[in-house]
Amino acid sequence: MIEMRAFSFRYAGADRDALSNLNMTVDDGDFIGVIGPSGAGKTTLTQALSGLVPHRRSGDFFGSVTVNGLDTVNSSLTELALHVGSVFQDIDSQMIAGQVEDEILFGLENFGVDRAEIPRRVDKALADIGISPLRHRTIDSLSGGQKQKVAIAAILALRPKILVLDEPTGELDPGASEQIFRLLRRMNETHGMTVIVVEQKIMLLSAYAKKLAVLNDGVLELFGPVREVLRHSARLEEIGVHCPRVATLSNRLADLTGGALAVDLDEAEALVRGLLP
């Protein structure tokens, strides 16, 4: 479980809080999508969960962030890493090894995964992300999207209890983005992994996340089940988050007829058919 209580963080030299008075509880097995305009504090939020804030980012930290009972201020990055696996936005800086296979092996060896188990974990992580053919490629020879997949595979191989991803599909095409989100859902449903993912593609979050957290100017504007949050499509538009069109349409219809919210095309079709005489 993750708990943030009155959490605020201001980067050194900044004139305003990157995150301000955040109160949020994430239960085990949750799948949270984090969304918001640029500069809303999304990356700071993920870094607070992984411990980079405050251990590697200087600034003023107020309140508390606990991850599975560990206070992130008092726990080292490595202690937190036993619970939280993180995929950063800047993929290049996350690459430690020179070759794809070594990149996956690095964490597995460090965390003392059984030697007999390691090859299976590597095979599975590569296959799950669909990058088995890249196994012996050098990292420098990969495209941005391929590196992104390697970074995700390296973290998934560790099977953390909590997975935090900052725009994991930023350099991926729509098909590959869907593939990553399907995999995240599988890890969430079959392994009970808590997933917190920052993403700009709200359609993906609507389809796969259980809850949405909307940040704006460092403040948690909305937090709750996806349907509940998408009900506020007018407010979302105001702060620069574009709702899925079906949600916007069904919200307008709901205002007129009191109908339910639709978050995908099938639901929208059913909604409209229901309204037709």
Next chain:
Amino acid sequence: MKGFLDYKPGDTVLHRLDPLTKIFLSVCICAACFLGEEPAFLVFLIGCDLLLGALGGVFDRAVGMFKGLLKLSIFLFVLQLLFVRSGVPLVGQPPFAITDLGVLTGLRLVLRLIGATMPLALLLSVTQMSDLSGVLVQRLHVPYKYAFTLTTAIRFIPVFANALSAIMEAQTARGVAFDTKNPFKKLGLILPLCMPLLISSVSRIHDTAAAAEMRGFTLRTRESQSRRYTFQSGDLVAALIAAALVAAGVLL
């Protein structure tokens, strides 16, 4: 600099050598360069370097390095000609003569520079850094922290060289004349880029260190390495050749 020290994947005889053997071989060639006095032997050692490049599938890179070092060598050779006063004058009159000893000293200097610089860079470009740190930890019992630091530093050389190239290409596209043939003008254009490159490099190293720590770097022990390294017959042959080169250097 682009491509310098980049790992070249492959399955050549050099790729299959144990990383320690490769280090031993390159150290022996360096030692032979400094032990040998005969210019013909030093030329032979440069030939060995080029042969290593061919055997490792990095002949183009070896030739590129050779050409680059040759340019620097011409400058150093001329300096030797101008500053060595002893020996029999060949051209001009003392005190402004070029002497036979000046030519020989200059020749030895440049041949040694070329012969000794190439092998380590060539052999590192056919060695995975993870394998290098692996053998340093397993065989030489170097603490992983230091082995990782060394191999990461080596790995970052081409990364930063590529970053500099990318900046220069971007600047060239915006009209800055980085493609000038005048080396002094080019140096003048590169110098202002050094500070931002240094700052971004430090920032990247900082982030990579955090990423390593978040993947259990501090928990790693000598036993963590899952790969095991063993010497093969090829390693013995390479070690014998290396020892023979050192012996020849002592004799010649």
